Amino acid sequence: MAEPLLLVEGLCKRYGGVVATDDFSLRVADGELCAIIGPNGAGKTTLITQLSGELAPDSGRIVFAGRDVTRLPAHARALGGFARSFQITSIFGEFTAWQNVALAVQAQAGHSFRLWRNASRDPALARPALGFLEQVGLAGRAGVVATELSHGEKRALEIAMALATRPRLLLLDEPMAGMGPEESARMVALLASLKGRLAIVLVEHDMDAVFALADRVVVLVSGRVIAAGSSDEVRADAGVRKAYLGEGDQPC
């Protein structure tokens, strides 16, 4: 079997008596969109924070592009090609959408943030920043101050900022949270447009979105994988229906 881009083996994390991640293993190929679902408290956030490097596992290992990154902190993983879509707090509210992405482009290029004033007039920064905004459907909102963007636009901006770091793997923690149907549909379309270009690990409660987007769905219950497979396989899995979707319910 070809070496996956992301290989997770035997990850474990306990909080006192609570086993939040229980012998979790995962393989994600280049360009694959892998969704992780599970009921509240299943351990999804604990898992994604271990993948991003914000939380150290008790045991197990994480290998990215052939390199063991288990003990690398988040910023070092980011340099190696990990990007996490952080909560909206990572956006500079008083800056325009364009300026936020330009900062991410600048950070990726390794320039000091103190050069910002000059850099803001630099076409080498301006063009790619606009390009990333275009990719997420925000080109028409480039000059809008971030605080004035809608919730869905802010989430899209975060993704543009993550893309500006030119990641090979994007970790997304509930990108549809707090969205209405129209904003969710726009986010699904955006993620569909990214599919195949980079690997994505998506934690999401919106089942319609997950089943529409994922190449593979992994179901967590009490920190353990109870099923993994295509959307159709997971929807049809009796154990998933019983433990997660609700016994007797129609599949989503």
Ligand SMILES: Nc1ncnc2c1ncn2[C@@H]1O[C@H](COP(=O)(O)OP(=O)(O)OP(=O)(O)O)[C@@H](O)[C@H]1O
């Ligand atoms: N800092 C912590 N200290 C103690 N227990 C924690 C901590 N963080 C999470 N837990 C526990 O670990 C388990 C997994 O929590 P986690 O937040 O990862 O689940 P989740 O699947 O992301 O839940 P949700 O869908 O509600 O966000 C839960 O039982 C939770 O109460």
